[in-house]
Amino acid sequence: MPQIAGRLLLVDDEPQLIRVLVPALSAAGFVVETATTAASALAMLAADGYNALLVDLGLPDMDGKEIIAKLREWSDIAIVVLSARDREDEKVAALDLGADDFVNKPFSIGELLARLRASLRGREFRFASQQDFRAGDLRVNFASRQVFIMGEEIHLTPHEFDLVRCLARNAGAIATHKQLMLAVWGPDANADAQFVRVLVSQVRQKIEENPSAPRLILTELGVGYRLASDGVAEVASPAAEAC
């Protein structure tokens, strides 16, 4: 499995379990990070970017259920509970707090992975369709690759859209020339910074009210471009480095 299946946080205080689980999860395509206390786990989760949480209920500093409750206040990622205690009230409580699944120790790796896949399934869509970026009169839908100005659809070519997507993902911040070239032409194309200029110009003709006095795509001389993020705080988009 060459592709990345997701970024995953494993919270458990038993070193030997971590030693077994991390390689197995990595082999299954997950990027795994670990925490051994509830406090550090919550700090890592707050920093964002995870697709799933694997959490033990018996942690030294806090009950694992508290992590679930706290996390569910702001996040929707998949949560699978691992536990040595096979008590019904524990299971019911964890599930009703927002866990997606509950696995008793000892468990088989294969089953854990299957349950993880099942919990993750269908979530991509939730994020994808809601990633609808707005700034002023501009609206970008990443899932449908559609761009609207004042509600009217604007047709962009594939490269043009890739550029806008990268700018939108970094809205408010600067997307450097290099970043944009990577986003549009990929890592192994020998793109010239000149092409970015041409592309930006073309996009401006399409989305700016007055292309010679751009208000959306702003030039950062010598560095790159910046998409004005006026007003709307949107889903403070992470994944900036990704595009």
Add this chain to the structure above:
Amino acid sequence: MPQIAGRLLLVDDEPQLIRVLVPALSAAGFVVETATTAASALAMLAADGYNALLVDLGLPDMDGKEIIAKLREWSDIAIVVLSARDREDEKVAALDLGADDFVNKPFSIGELLARLRASLRGREFRFASQQDFRAGDLRVNFASRQVFIMGEEIHLTPHEFDLVRCLARNAGAIATHKQLMLAVWGPDANADAQFVRVLVSQVRQKIEENPSAPRLILTELGVGYRLASDGVAEVASPAAEAC
């Protein structure tokens, strides 16, 4: 729990289990119907309206896994498997076919209900009619594999329907070439992107008013195709996962 928690189909051939489960599920707020064979279960599911399926793997006429696979062709409802066989490969297979959870017999009612709640959670937002898709003059019924234009039935070949289904499931969003090839020819066929073009062309001849200026199946150059979701592109689109 006074309110209706959902409509639920219980498929099992052990009368005593049904006698125990039905009152418990009803007490928890579910409207429960039962089936004892896979064939009747599928017929009932096709007739629509369920929010969840509880299914035993050991049925007289067909393996429960087949119900899961068939149901997942058109429906997105919660599926929880009950099984007396505690074998890892069974669990993995059932989960990967699309089940949301797997409970071993004997189980506690409390745990089953909690798992059911967890599986149902977060699905509310998914589009209401899971077996009937509409966009403009087009109507697609996933269960009966029928397609209508302005109320009039249009005959599609099996491959053509598979294509339309995948497009409809992603309505508003893009179905990539790869996604479509998978949906129509399956994972181990060596399909060529060229075949997708041909198929799209054929379908357009059948469902578009003016096939040379398509309004339903739109081309996303270099990426794939998109079924226009009429009106708001917002959260209109159903789960992408299945097709």
Add this chain to the structure above:
DNA sequence: GGCATCTACCGCAAAGCTGCCACATTAAGA
């Protein structure tokens, strides 16, 4: 066997996108 239907595949024309150049314009610093 005969007929209808479906599927895989070829090949070519049209559409539309990309790379790239030449040159105009603008911003920054001395």
Add this chain to the structure above:
DNA sequence: TCTTAATGTGGCAGCTTTGCGGTAGATGCC
């Protein structure tokens, strides 16, 4: 104000992608 570097933009040849007519073989049905 002048110089220099960086940026903006029209244009177009060539290429990639797409649309689609057509055909042979496979499949299923009377």
